[in-house]
Amino acid sequence: MADLAANLATLLLTALGLLFFVAGTVGLIRFPDTFSRLHALTKADNLGLGFIALGVAFQAESWAQVARIALIWALALLAAGAVAQLVARAALARREAP
Numbered sequence: 001m002a003d004l005a006a007n008l009a010t011l012l013l014t015a016l017g018l019l020f021f022v023a024g025t026v027g028l029i030r031f032p033d034t035f036s037r038l039h040a041l042t043k044a045d046n047l048g049l050g051f052i053a054l055g056v057a058f059q060a061e062s063w064a065q066v067a068r069i070a071l072i073w074a075l076a077l078l079a080a081g082a083v084a085q086l087v088a089r090a091a092l093a094r095r096e097a098p
Helices: 002-030 034-057 063-093
Strands: none
16 A cells, blocks of 8 residues: 555656646747746756655655755756856846846
């Protein structure tokens, strides 16, 4: 029974994460300017990755694996924030209107 609950939680959380990834991709395609696109990508993709990481954590066999998954998510959050800052500064340097 616990296996079934873990599998169901994994399925639901990864599906929810995929939904957020799709929403971020739609925002990238549909939004008009660089800053709106950055906002859609960083927020939706970070949340999507968080849900996927949480879903995969239910399948982990040890707490060490859960810690690695959390570390990967944290590093992805830091990288996304840094890259978004660099892209926004480049857009401002080209004098794009926010």
